Amino acid sequence: MTQTSPSITQTSPAMTQTSDDRALHVLEFPGGYTRSTGPVIGRFLTGLRAGRLLGVRTPDGKVLVPPTEYDPRTAAALGAADDDWTEVGPAGTVTTWTWVADPRPDHRLDRPFAWALIRPDGADTALLHAVDAGSKAAMTTGMRVHPTWRAERTGSIKDIACFVPGEGPGEVPALENESELEPVSLVTIPSRLEYRLRPGNIWNHFIDGMARGQIRGTRCTTCGKVYVPPRGACPADGLPATEWVDLPDTGVLTTFAVNNVPAAGAPEVPFISGYVLLDGADIAMLALVSDVPWQDVRMGMRVKGVWVPEAERTRSVKNLRWFAPTGEPDVPFERFEEYV
């Protein structure tokens, strides 16, 4: 029923394909990641929205900017009383800096600038921000800078557009309806990271099989268990599982769910997802089940893969559309209990 193909350590046509198989992978929180600020950070951000720099006093009289909820030295809670707060700057002194010759696309400034720690007048600690000085030669430790403010301020560290050389103060553009705004209690921070992922030999060989309508698994050379989708190591033994096994597209539905909640990329509801234990495999794989009314789906039902037509196949797991009932008698529960 099954046949083995060469081990991945040997050269086979599938392993020598040289196409650039690196895929773009994006890690992103759509709309941004929302965090509550708490009262201390919220008060500072509310100050930024108003175009003011606020610091918080510690019990020994130091002024921390940006404020922290607890004193780094004594761990005392800070900022509970109005008297604990004081306005600082806005001008300040650069305590250290570093030049950014090639800004990133997600930097506020699209021209070379400096990151600097800036100690606002009246504060005992320094704030990290960008200094738009025009050139590296214009930057010095000890230089005087002041903030420039964005017109659209939301209560974010980015309400400061950047710092620029000189005493200032910079203009604080008026914010519409500012007096009616609630204090800042939430921030929404967008982030996006890009990756170029290479699937690796095991996954490539699996996908090459799927391009031809062939499901491939790997067998542990120690315990003999067959894993599909394939993996390079047997999770039970911790040893290589590198012997390839061609598997049939028939099996038993070990368990399933009827999905009534629509989701992006999913079939129209109601749709059925389930675990299919392919004949000859030792682990069930997640798949869609279709061509059957949802009321008739059963654990133990024999199923067979339904593939996209040969001419339309791509190098994708989506070639296998879903599993459909074969009409064979159901498999008794005891025969697949171990895999549920």
Place this chain on the structure above:
Amino acid sequence: MRDIAVVAFAQSEHSFTDLGWTEADLVMPLVNRVLAATGLQRSEIGFTCSGSNDYLVGTPFSFVAALDTIGAWPPIAESHVEQDAAWALYEAWVRMQHGDIDTALVYGFGKGTVGDYGGISSLSYDPYYVAPLMPGDVGMAGLQARALKDAGFDVDPDPTPPPPTDGAAAVLLAAGDVARRLCARPAWITGIDHRIEAHSLGSRDLTGSASARQAAQHAAVGAGPVDFAELHTRFEHEEPLLRRELGLAEQAVVNASGGPRKADPIMATGLIRIGEAAARIHDGSARRVVAHAAAGPCLQHNLVCVLEAAEPAGPAEPAGPADAVRTAEAGED
């Protein structure tokens, strides 16, 4: 304290391009090597602890895939830190102090070649005040380099990052007689400690590292001569600062292995420092070595480990809660 030693160390042939290695591909050969070196079976390991960062490859729970390599079924005693695996080693060392297990496997792995470490590192900083600005690890390091230059250190104020690296490392720890049985020259951990500094970069003195100094004192670095030191210096300006804070003599050889500037498989880089230092004991070329691991911007968090060829002296001292390891004072006795 129980006497615990590094009895085996293995690291990958690190790569500076993505070869499509999975977590299992990276880790399994190393686990096999430390087991082969000691003759242990997977089933004989008392505790397993790993260090990695899912953001490096941008997939949740990517550390779970590496568990395929250690035979985690039936279930084993296992833990993970989302940190450099040097801290996984610390957790394993603490776990072994319970006294009921004699061996622990520690591994770490990282794929630095597939992602954007400037962005990834930024997301690990303060989410309100710093991360939105995306300063990145190089920007943060530059602030410290300039501060050191201004303070009179002979350093380049414009740091460059180490090459993005894919790689992994594994270490096997063993206690007492088991260590003596598994290894001809165990590298005994005679001091280990880690300390962290304030969260706000602008409230720290970047021309010093109080946390590195404190960790070194508690690990008793100064209690004897240091033959070799392996320091987690991703940037060149960090070496003179750490030499001073760890109290290393000028003649102490630092990063004979090439150090993180040559290969930086993030999340394994710190563990490799411990492994490389231990390997000098294993091969007989050193009697007393120091390993250091760092995390956070501008050396915010520092771990210091002293390893020695000589058996730890005397019976175990009763340890107070604030005195989990031999202190500098005790070490000088």
